[in-house]
Amino acid sequence: MPKGRVMNEQAVKEPPALQATVQMSQAVPLPAPLSMLIDPANGCNFRCTFCPTGNPEMLKEVGRPIGVMKLPMFTKIVEGMAAFPTPVKTVMLYKDGEPLLNNWLGDMIALMKQRRVALHVSTTTNAALLNETRARMLIESGLDSIRISVEHVHDEGYRRITKTFSDYQMIVDNVAFLHAEKARLGSPLQIHAKVVDAGLTELEKAKFMADFSPISDHTSIDSIMGWSNTGTDDMMLGLDPETGIDGVTPLKRNRVVCPSPFKTLAVNFNGEVSVCCVDWSHDTVVGDLREESLLDVWDGARLRAFRLAHLKGQRATLKACENCQYMQGYGADSDLDDVADAVAARIEAQDPTMTQGPTLTQDPNATQGLPSDRG
Numbered sequence: 001m002p003k004g005r006v007m008n009e010q011a012v013k014e015p016p017a018l019q020a021t022v023q024m025s026q027a028v029p030l031p032a033p034l035s036m037l038i039d040p041a042n043g044c045n046f047r048c049t050f051c052p053t054g055n056p057e058m059l060k061e062v063g064r065p066i067g068v069m070k071l072p073m074f075t076k077i078v079e080g081m082a083a084f085p086t087p088v089k090t091v092m093l094y095k096d097g098e099p100l101l102n103n104w105l106g107d108m109i110a111l112m113k114q115r116r117v118a119l120h121v122s123t124t125t126n127a128a129l130l131n132e133t134r135a136r137m138l139i140e141s142g143l144d145s146i147r148i149s150v151e152h153v154h155d156e157g158y159r160r161i162t163k164t165f166s167d168y169q170m171i172v173d174n175v176a177f178l179h180a181e182k183a184r185l186g187s188p189l190q191i192h193a194k195v196v197d198a199g200l201t202e203l204e205k206a207k208f209m210a211d212f213s214p215i216s217d218h219t220s221i222d223s224i225m226g227w228s229n230t231g232t233d234d235m236m237l238g239l240d241p242e243t244g245i246d247g248v249t250p251l252k253r254n255r256v257v258c259p260s261p262f263k264t265l266a267v268n269f270n271g272e273v274s275v276c277c278v279d280w281s282h283d284t285v286v287g288d289l290r291e292e293s294l295l296d297v298w299d300g301a302r303l304r305a306f307r308l309a310h311l312k313g314q315r316a317t318l319k320a321c322e323n324c325q326y327m328q329g330y331g332a333d334s335d336l337d338d339v340a341d342a343v344a345a346r347i348e349a350q351d352p353t354m355t356q357g358p359t360l361t362q363d364p365n366a367t368q369g370l371p372s373d374r375g
């Protein structure tokens with residue numbers, strides 16, 4: 001069974017605006033992020049072995065707070081997105097935790113759709129909390145797509161991976177209801193069921209496809225994901241995939257420049273802004289929406305310094321980025337290695353005061369001039 005995305009027969013194509021790829025090397029610096037993650041909740045009902053959120057010791061070590069995003073913060077984000085000169089293409093309402101733990105999730109999606117600040121709004125869930133009420137709430141909110149994180153294909157596998165949950169059939173039933181209900185209501189919501197290949201057998205992969213293909217629009221078997229700043233903890237479970245998370249794109253193991261700082265923003269539940277989705281420890285924080293606007297963060301000195309560090313081959317001075325495997329999985333259209341000098345010159349020309357960049361340090365507590373207060 002090959003890994004990667006499989007489109008089911010009834011799959012509906014993405015909107016044209018989302019199909020168009022942006023040749024990053026020509027376009028950066030961009031006037032707005034291409035994609036954003038916003039974290040409705042950074043706690044989780046599972047304790048998955050391949051996820052930092054499932055490891056309380058790691059969270060305690062870095063002092064990561066736990067909470068849900070409040071509506072006033074979310075509204076500020078939406079207003080900030082409206083101020084960008086170009087629209088954000090995709091918003092993923094998910095980062096560190098389980099979004100369905102936030103009781104305002106439906107209001108958040110509806111507000112974002114109503115204000116038309118993103119071309120596509122999506123979320124991800126493990127589906128254990130996806131009861132009938134929540135399924136209808138997601139459909140009625142106008143959500144464009146949902147990813148279902150399937151953790152295994154039988155009860156024992158769920159127990160081993162999640163440590164808190166062992167009812168595989170409940171996940172299947174919840175997704176089946178969502179699928180049937182969106183058909184009944186004529187909703188264009190797209191359901192993408194995916195399982196992480198954390199050592200699945202060929203039979204288990206086939207079972208996943210057989211169970212979820214009839215109740216999803218897309219199915220995929222993804223590679224296990226590398227994380228930032230994992231220290232000595234092996235979040236890859238001893239596996240060494242050859243592709244990015246999509247299970248298809250070959251890794252570029254010698255990549256120098258991570259594309260994330262040039263095209264994404266990730267807003268944590270409390271309003272702190274990280275560069276990317278794998279920043280579970282909040283070590284790439286480049287702004288704080290409790291004090292700044294989104295535009296200020298995107299064009300701000302801290303993110304510019306972060307970008308210049310990557311462009312100038314100083315990634316190893318950034319604690320979160322030093323051993324990050326995730327950045328190797330980006331596709332060729334995002335690659336900036338060959339144009340790093342030219343892009344650095346463009347950025348420095350935009351802001352001459354940044355020619356030297358701020359002092360970068362290997363002191364993890366100083367976090368490259370970024371705030372140490374994550375509360």
Ligand code: SF4
Nearest residue numbers: 228258276321324327
């Ligand atoms: S190298 Fe990794 S941690 Fe650093 S910005 Fe890129 S994806 Fe994020």
